[in-house]
Amino acid sequence: KQEVTQIPAALSVPEGENLVLNCSFTDSAIYNLQWFRQDPGKGLTSLLLIQSSQREQTSGRLNASLDKSSGRSTLYIAASQPGDSATYLCAVRKAGKSTFGDGTTLTVKP
Amino acid sequence: KAGVTQTPRYLIKTRGQQVTLSCSPISGHRSVSWYQQTPGQGLQFLFEYFSETQRNKGNFPGRFSGRQFSNSRSEMNVSTLELGDSALYLCASSVQDGELFFGSGTQLSVL
Numbered sequence: 001k002q003e004v005t006q007i008p009a010a011l012s013v014p015e016g017e018n019l020v021l022n023c024s025f026t027d028s029a030i031y032n033l034q035w036f037r038q039d040p041g042k043g044l045t046s047l048l049l050i051q052s053s054q055r056e057q058t059s060g061r062l063n064a065s066l067d068k069s070s071g072r073s074t075l076y077i078a079a080s081q082p083g084d085s086a087t088y089l090c091a092v093r094k095a096g097k098s099t100f101g102d103g104t105t106l107t108v109k110p
Numbered sequence: 111k112a113g114v115t116q117t118p119r120y121l122i123k124t125r126g127q128q129v130t131l132s133c134s135p136i137s138g139h140r141s142v143s144w145y146q147q148t149p150g151q152g153l154q155f156l157f158e159y160f161s162e163t164q165r166n167k168g169n170f171p172g173r174f175s176g177r178q179f180s181n182s183r184s185e186m187n188v189s190t191l192e193l194g195d196s197a198l199y200l201c202a203s204s205v206q207d208g209e210l211f212f213g214s215g216t217q218l219s220v221l
Contacts, residue, residue: 032207042214043213046209091153095166096141097155099155100155
């Protein structure tokens with residue numbers, strides 16, 4: 001059974017800091033890994049999708065890496081802003097089913 | 111291009127009733143999956159449909175069921191509601207095994 005863990009559960013940083021969120025998974029036979037952000041009471045917004053054959057993806061200030069062999073992914077956020085405050089979730093997909101971590105709640109203080 | 115649309119946005123029901131939630135995927139997406147999100151359990155996979163066929167099912171009781179129509183729209187039904195069914199129900203669509211796009215969810219409260 002796939003298990004996904006995200007550390008830390010919560011993170012508070014001052015504006016402008018670079019930060020890294022971690023995601024680990026137990027079954028490395030995944031099809032892809034996706035990072036999302038979720039604002040309170042809202043749906044999930046897709047940030048980055050990494051296929052199993054890829055090592056990283058970049059979008060603006062975000063960079064996500066994937067190391068399948070070690071079962072790890074990181075989401076790097078550069079020059080954080082108060083608008084980045086949200087919960088960030090990772091999900092791994094295999095055989096049509098996605099398994100989510102519990103998320104990291106990020107607070108960026110002005 | 112319109113996103114994933116879920117209706118209704120909010121729903122209040124009493125124990126024992128049943129409820130039907132609707133999800134319209136992004137045009138061209140044939141895969142629709144459903145998730146339950148609660149503060150205690152996080153995001154839990156309910157089931158996935160592709161071209162009107164259920165491909166995967168999560169570990170939920172038979173009171174939770176779904177279906178997908180020929181236009182890829184999907185419905186989820188919960189019968190004999192329990193207090194513990196109170197949650198945010200999220201629907202996502204994708205091309206087969208592709209990037210997931212989520213709707214805004216239906217917030218269900220069971221009293």
